[in-house]
Amino acid sequence: MRLRVNEETKGAQVPWDTSRIAVPLVYFERAPDAQPPALAADRVTAMRSQPLRELSAQDAYAAAIERDTLQGYEDFLAAYSDDPLANRVRALLAARREALTWRHTCRIGTPDAYWSYLSRYPRGPHGDEARWQLDALAAAVEPPPSFVPIVYDVPPPPPAEIVYVDRPLLVFSDPVFGFVPPPPIVFLAPPPAYLVIPPPPPDGLFLLPVPVFVPVPVWINPPAYVVAPPVARPLARTASHCRGAQHRRTKHPRVMPYPAARGFPQ
Numbered sequence: 510m511r512l513r514v515n516e517e518t519k520g521a522q523v524p525w526d527t528s529r530i531a532v533p534l535v536y537f538e539r540a541p542d543a544q545p546p547a548l549a550a551d552r553v554t555a556m557r558s559q560p561l562r563e564l565s566a567q568d569a570y571a572a573a574i575e576r577d578t579l580q581g582y583e584d585f586l587a588a589y590s591d592d593p594l595a596n597r598v599r600a601l602l603a604a605r606r607e608a609l610t611w612r613h614t615c616r617i618g619t620p621d622a623y624w625s626y627l628s629r630y631p632r633g634p635h636g637d638e639a640r641w642q643l644d645a646l647a648a649a650v651e652p653p654p655s656f657v658p659i660v661y662d663v664p665p666p667p668p669a670e671i672v673y674v675d676r677p678l679l680v681f682s683d684p685v686f687g688f689v690p691p692p693p694i695v696f697l698a699p700p701p702a703y704l705v706i707p708p709p710p711p712d713g714l715f716l717l718p719v720p721v722f723v724p725v726p727v728w729i730n731p732p733a734y735v736v737a738p739p740v741a742r743p744l745a746r747t748a749s750h751c752r753g754a755q756h757r758r759t760k761h762p763r764v765m766p767y768p769a770a771r772g773f774p775q
Contacts, residue, residue: 511550516549520740526691542713543561547740548649549643557572557575557576560584561573561581562584562588566589566592566594567692568691569584569585569588569589570585570594570597570598570691571588571692573585573598573601574601577605578605579602579605579609579663580608582598582599582601582602582605583602583669585668586598586599586602591619594689594691594692594748596686596687596688597681597688597689597691599669600670600674600679600681600686600688601672603666603671603673603674603679604673604674604679606663606664606666606674607630607633607634607635607666608628609636609661609662609663610626610629610661610663611626611633611634613659613661613663614626614635614639614659618642619646619657620646620648621652621656621657621658621659622644622659623639623640623642623646623659624646624652624658625659625661625772626639627639627640627650628652628658629665629666630675631737632675632676632677633674633675633676633677634674634676634678634679636677637677648680652711673686714772732734
């Protein structure tokens with residue numbers, strides 16, 4: 510994965526990881542009739558295991574990236590200190606050393622540990638985080654006179670590496686450094702071809718078809734046993750109803766009709 514990311518990003522990103530898996534991890538075994546790999550397995554194993562000084566500069570760079578150890582980067586610089594790739598490898602070595610130092614610091618998690626980190630990298634990538642941790646521990650940013658630095662498992666950075674880690678962020682594609690592009694990795698297998706199902710067609714506006722009107726023939730009649738429902742008619746007002754309404758109005762003269770109550774003439 511590290512080589513693939515380094516190649517796809519043109520050296521802008523070089524991930525590193527740690528694992529406790531001691532045996533090779535394989536998800537799928539190659540079938541007996543599978544197509545042979547692009548590179549011979551013995552050649553890949555030899556390039557990954559033999560000393561870097563016995564490889565060319567480009568192959569040694571790829572092998573150092575694949576190993577991703579301080580010793581591997583130092584072996585490259587010892588063999589190809591004047592190569593155009595030396596500055597890029599030196600920056601990788603500085604970043605790897607700082608990351609290991611910070612991991613050791615976080616594992617201890619005491620004020621002495623954070624003071625020790627700041628003594629090595631006062632303006633390093635994790636400098637602000639170290640100060641935040643000191644504030645969370647109610648400790649001063651400056652160490653006391655009796656402070657004793659912790660012992661790290663990696664040596665401090667040499668002066669040639671300070672320029673790369675004396676900043677909050679290290680970007681390998683920064684034009685300030687002027688790194689040459691990394692070479693193509695020859696013993697990296699070509700990327701696999703992933704067969705992806707095409708996406709479904711986009712949803713659009715669809716109209717239902719207009720039904721065709723079929724006229725009913727005039728000779729079609731309902732069956733004889735079907736009787737039409739009766740038609741309800743309103744009741745007619747008779748004279749007795751009118752006299753009853755007039756009687757109710759005269760019997761209660763104080764109850765004025767609605768228009769008179771509003772002040773309208775009747």
